[in-house]
Amino acid sequence: MAGKNDRNIWESFIGNIDLVIQQIEGKVFKAVSHEATKLSLAYSKSPRPSNVECESLLAGVEKTLIGLVHIHSKLPKTAGLTLRKQIKQAVQQLVKEMKTLAQTIHTMDTGSPEQLQQTGMVWDGSDKFYLLPQDNKAAVSRVLDQHVPMVDDAHSELTEALNCEEDDDGLDEFLGLENSSSQNDQHWSENDKTVIQYCLGLIKCSKSLLKKARSAVSANGDCRTEMGVVQLDDLAELVERLSPTVDELASCVYPPLRCSVVAQKAADVVKANKEAILFLKQSQLTGEDDQKWVEFLRRANTHNFNKLNAALTGT
Numbered sequence: 001m002a003g004k005n006d007r008n009i010w011e012s013f014i015g016n017i018d019l020v021i022q023q024i025e026g027k028v029f030k031a032v033s034h035e036a037t038k039l040s041l042a043y044s045k046s047p048r049p050s051n052v053e054c055e056s057l058l059a060g061v062e063k064t065l066i067g068l069v070h071i072h073s074k075l076p077k078t079a080g081l082t083l084r085k086q087i088k089q090a091v092q093q094l095v096k097e098m099k100t101l102a103q104t105i106h107t108m109d110t111g112s113p114e115q116l117q118q119t120g121m122v123w124d125g126s127d128k129f130y131l132l133p134q135d136n137k138a139a140v141s142r143v144l145d146q147h148v149p150m151v152d153d154a155h156s157e158l159t160e161a162l163n164c165e166e167d168d169d170g171l172d173e174f175l176g177l178e179n180s181s182s183q184n185d186q187h188w189s190e191n192d193k194t195v196i197q198y199c200l201g202l203i204k205c206s207k208s209l210l211k212k213a214r215s216a217v218s219a220n221g222d223c224r225t226e227m228g229v230v231q232l233d234d235l236a237e238l239v240e241r242l243s244p245t246v247d248e249l250a251s252c253v254y255p256p257l258r259c260s261v262v263a264q265k266a267a268d269v270v271k272a273n274k275e276a277i278l279f280l281k282q283s284q285l286t287g288e289d290d291q292k293w294v295e296f297l298r299r300a301n302t303h304n305f306n307k308l309n310a311a312l313t314g315t
Contacts, residue, residue, distance in 0.1 A: 009054055031064040032094060033126035036101060040119040044111040061102075065095055080136025080229045082143060082236045090132060094125035137221035140232040144214040147243040151210055154250040155203045161254070162188075162196055192257045195311045199253055199262065201304035202269050206246050209276055209297055210239065216285040231283050238279055242272040259312045270305045277301065 039057050042049050049057065068091055075084060101118040108114055133139040165188055188196065213235060222228030249265040252258070280286050281294045 035061040036122040043105045081233045083136045083139040097121045135223045140236045143236045148210045198308035238276045245269045245272045273301045
């Protein structure tokens, strides 16, 4: 275990990393991985380095971390908020992994399995920087790539649940459970199933919208102008608002279905869809050839919401 006489050195270093985490925004170099390896090797076996050697090793790590802040200053805001955000998140995660490695070395036995594992986490964090997007178009494409499967999964899971419910028709009667109120609470009524069909219609609209948006970014995304960069950022923000509303709608329709909750969650999805559709219609990301699918999605969004409200109110 670490001796008491080096406690101040480690606590000071870990405290300094906290300051870096608060300020960090930018790129990272393989130097962080290199310095982490040197540090871990030095503490892989006894005897532990002297305080002088310890300070030298930690100074090397700290220098690379503080250098990250300087690197970020070279990335202008005009490069795009989405790009900067993804770089910031990656760097923050790497610095936190480095902090955990430092704490592991400081508090645990020399060369512990946890130390080796955490060193690998730092290596993995460093390697991820070679996969980071190179511009705002690529960064926004990554956002869409993350959210399309999430909406797809919500649609698939709800569809599967509805199909399973329909496949079970008659089973409760066979088992003599048709009069059980507790069992009825765990199943959808026929009207519930109608409501869910229109919820699925809204989610399908979101699903199609995100896929069309991804294609539009691929075809027309432009990082050469300020307007192009800003519109990409605006789209990313709309997408990040839309996806959670879909998840909340899909989650709230399971039995016992509460109409007031479904109505509110559905309204949130409709609003998010509408805002994204209108944005795409008016942006440089779509052209004349795209207006047909834009209009189709607009009408599908309204149609499913109107039908859903009618099913919820019985009108």
